Amino acid sequence: MKLHLDFETRSTAPFGRGKDTVSGYQYANDPTTEVLCLYYAVDAEAPVGWTPFRDSAFPSDLFYAVKDKEIVCAHNAGFEYVIWNYCLRKYVEGLPGLPFEQMDCTAARAAVMALPRSLEQACKAMKLDVEKDMAGNRLMLQMAKPRKARKGEDPNETHWFFDEDRLTRLMNYCKDDVLAERALDNAIRPLTKKQRELWIRDHYCNMRGVQVDIDFVRKAKTVMGVVERRYCDELAELTEYKVNAPTEVAGMKEWAGSRGIEVEALDKTSVANLVKTDLPEDVRRVLTIRQEAGKSSVAKLDRYMTLTHEDGRMRENFLFHGAATGRDAGKGAQLQNLPSRGGLKYTKAQQVIDLVTENDDPEWTADFIDLTYSSVPEAFSSCLRGCIVAPPGKKMFVADYSNIEGRVAAWLGGEKWKLQAFRDYDTLVLDENGQPIPEKGDFKRKGPDLYKVTAGQILGLSAYDVDGTQRNIMGKVPELALGFGGGVGAFQSMASNFGVRMADYWDTIQSALDQEFIDKAYVNWDRFGSSSGINDNEWLPSEAVKLAWRARHPGIAACWYDAEEAAVKALKNPGTWYKFADGKCAFGSADISGVNFLISRLPSGRKVYKAHARLRPVKKFGKTREQIQYMGVDSVTRQWVRMSTYGGDLFQTFVQAGAGDIMFNGWENVEKDDFQVILRVHDEIGAEGEPDRSLDDFIAGMERLPSWAEGLPVSAAGYVADRYRKD
Numbered sequence: 001m002k003l004h005l006d007f008e009t010r011s012t013a014p015f016g017r018g019k020d021t022v023s024g025y026q027y028a029n030d031p032t033t034e035v036l037c038l039y040y041a042v043d044a045e046a047p048v049g050w051t052p053f054r055d056s057a058f059p060s061d062l063f064y065a066v067k068d069k070e071i072v073c074a075h076n077a078g079f080e081y082v083i084w085n086y087c088l089r090k091y092v093e094g095l096p097g098l099p100f101e102q103m104d105c106t107a108a109r110a111a112v113m114a115l116p117r118s119l120e121q122a123c124k125a126m127k128l129d130v131e132k133d134m135a136g137n138r139l140m141l142q143m144a145k146p147r148k149a150r151k152g153e154d155p156n157e158t159h160w161f162f163d164e165d166r167l168t169r170l171m172n173y174c175k176d177d178v179l180a181e182r183a184l185d186n187a188i189r190p191l192t193k194k195q196r197e198l199w200i201r202d203h204y205c206n207m208r209g210v211q212v213d214i215d216f217v218r219k220a221k222t223v224m225g226v227v228e229r230r231y232c233d234e235l236a237e238l239t240e241y242k243v244n245a246p247t248e249v250a251g252m253k254e255w256a257g258s259r260g261i262e263v264e265a266l267d268k269t270s271v272a273n274l275v276k277t278d279l280p281e282d283v284r285r286v287l288t289i290r291q292e293a294g295k296s297s298v299a300k301l302d303r304y305m306t307l308t309h310e311d312g313r314m315r316e317n318f319l320f321h322g323a324a325t326g327r328d329a330g331k332g333a334q335l336q337n338l339p340s341r342g343g344l345k346y347t348k349a350q351q352v353i354d355l356v357t358e359n360d361d362p363e364w365t366a367d368f369i370d371l372t373y374s375s376v377p378e379a380f381s382s383c384l385r386g387c388i389v390a391p392p393g394k395k396m397f398v399a400d401y402s403n404i405e406g407r408v409a410a411w412l413g414g415e416k417w418k419l420q421a422f423r424d425y426d427t428l429v430l431d432e433n434g435q436p437i438p439e440k441g442d443f444k445r446k447g448p449d450l451y452k453v454t455a456g457q458i459l460g461l462s463a464y465d466v467d468g469t470q471r472n473i474m475g476k477v478p479e480l481a482l483g484f485g486g487g488v489g490a491f492q493s494m495a496s497n498f499g500v501r502m503a504d505y506w507d508t509i510q511s512a513l514d515q516e517f518i519d520k521a522y523v524n525w526d527r528f529g530s531s532s533g534i535n536d537n538e539w540l541p542s543e544a545v546k547l548a549w550r551a552r553h554p555g556i557a558a559c560w561y562d563a564e565e566a567a568v569k570a571l572k573n574p575g576t577w578y579k580f581a582d583g584k585c586a587f588g589s590a591d592i593s594g595v596n597f598l599i600s601r602l603p604s605g606r607k608v609y610k611a612h613a614r615l616r617p618v619k620k621f622g623k624t625r626e627q628i629q630y631m632g633v634d635s636v637t638r639q640w641v642r643m644s645t646y647g648g649d650l651f652q653t654f655v656q657a658g659a660g661d662i663m664f665n666g667w668e669n670v671e672k673d674d675f676q677v678i679l680r681v682h683d684e685i686g687a688e689g690e691p692d693r694s695l696d697d698f699i700a701g702m703e704r705l706p707s708w709a710e711g712l713p714v715s716a717a718g719y720v721a722d723r724y725r726k727d
């Protein structure tokens with residue numbers, strides 16, 4: 001038996017999307033939250049409705065189905081879970097608890113198949129004959145929150161849009177959602193055993209949440225209030241009251257125009273570029289205030305305050321399978337995009353946290369931070385990680401996988417020299433007592449850092465002679481830009497992120513690289529570089545480095561072409577798997593409920609999907625070739641759009657998804673070793689554990705590999721602390 005279930009609720013607690021909304025856990029636990037109605041369907045039977053406003057008895061078949069551990073399917077099942085367990089059970093006497101292990105989720109399954117997460121859009125993507133009741137949707141949103149008091153009503157009381165007609169229409173809307181959810185359930189694939197285990201682990205990690213230093217957050221908010229007031233006063237004085245707040249974009253543009261500075265946009269990037277130009281000092285200061293007030297610290301502190309429950313925990317921070325590769329995305333306070341570059345070192349950030357916590361005069365505190373550390377918004381931006389702390393009696397264990405995508409790419413490409421270089425770097429040199437030998441804040445290693453190896457090859461230096469700046473500019477930039485078939489455009493984009501001008505290194509590159517790469521770069525400039533829109537003094541060194549990198553990585557480069565060839569064959573021959581990367585990876589295609597999917601089979605056996613996949617002829621470089629096209633959710637607009645892909649991009653999916661599988665494995669291992677995972681941020685895992693546990697215990701679990709990853713060198717490093725930080 002399988003139940004399909006959907007709730008409609010109301011509450012004074014704001015829920016949904018928006019900067020002031022609470023988590024589902026907070027919403028369900030709020031004393032004002034009520035269930036307006038529910039609908040459920042048993043297998044293929046007609047849906048049955050219930051509302052506490054009309055029906056005295058709770059449906060016995062639903063009661064006993066949950067009690068008897070039958071599967072309960074819902075769309076975004078986490079919501080049904082918290083409403084059942086933390087809201088409905090408060091006023092339905094004797095209602096059994098609903099374990100998450102008993103649930104199924106069509107939203108999670110849709111995400112795994114790279115379909116839109118919304119019920120309406122997922123149904124459309126699968127060509128299901130389901131129409132969204134937009135009038136019902138508007139009614140649901142109207143009834144879910146309080147309305148304004150009408151004439152003669154007490155404004156201090158809570159008033160709702162609620163009457164018999166509205167309730168009937170809402171129940172019909174709820175019933176339609178159950179029917180749509182059931183249709184989607186029948187059309188898409190179930191989670192595999194491994195995926196389901198991961199989904200359940202993800203849920204309990206979200207329910208565990210993170211401990212927030214709410215005392216610091218409250219006091220920091222008060223200090224920010226002082227700073228924001230000062231910004232407003234200063235803006236008003238500078239602009240003669242034409243601009244009175246950093247958020248007054250139109251007024252700021254108009255005032256800047258009156259000072260002879262035409263400003264088209266005032267977003268973060270535009271302001272950062274503007275303040276670097278030659279400006280009158282008053283205009284520069286106005287833009288600087290806009291820049292400082294827009295620091296992530298302002299919004300993040302607000303979200304920490306709103307999303308932290310009364311027990312001090314902030315829950316539901318991650319979205320299962322939020323990326324097409326299967327990795328999590330951020331939710332709520334967006335812990336995935338905490339500041340990681342620049343700002344204060346964590347030791348200084350700790351001093352700021354202590355200062356704010358120990359002082360009750362926000363005016364003095366703001367002045368002291370500004371004089372001693374940096375602007376208050378910038379200082380608080382550096383403190384955002386430190387807002388997450390270990391609870392009493394616990395420690396935080398945090399470790400990051402070292403260059404995991406570079407390692408997976410080399411492993412898939414069979415780059416033996418590079419795999420050995422990773423192993424050498426991971427091997428510590430020991431003294432006569434078997435102890436690691438300290439060296440420059442780390443330990444002496446058998447081999448150099450891989451970014452230094454790459455930089456040394458480009459600069460004609462020994463890797464050991466490459467300094468930190470050269471490592472990033474000539475090592476990290478090409479490694480990150482060129483591994484997935486990227487050309488000069490990708491290289492230039494990555495170089496720009498690091499503030500690198502390749503023209504500054506052209507003489508060095510010409511003397512360091514083999515002449516064949518220099519000559520080929522000039523040939524390619526005449527063939528297509530001159531029409532790229534990039535100056536030759538930037539294009540030529542970028543192209544030369546690209547050619548040298550590809551020659552040094554023939555196995556990875558081969559994977560780009562092999563991946564595309566395998567994908568094309570798979571689309572032409574559904575039901576047959578086409579392997580590449582020495583059999584570690586494969587492509588297949590299948591018709592699932594009338595929709596064609598291109599399916600990537602990872603080394604772990606996990607599958608990554610591309611819906612509505614097809615081949616279409618396109619012209620490129622004067623030749624007609626078959627292009628792989630598919631439908632997907634755009635990462636920026638979140639719209640369901642037609643996309644295209646190529647070999648390097650296909651290979652990138654295998655690399656990123658494979659790296660994700662290593663993290664999933666490490667996550668499972670450390671929890672088996674009695675650590676409670678609370679964070680998964682990019683390649684980093686954070687957990688709470690007993691104070692007597694060691695970092696070595698934690699890292700050992702992260703580095704313990706499954707059988708499918710044999711030969712992959714993996715290394716992690718981290719720290720044990722009372723606060724989260726970025727080393």
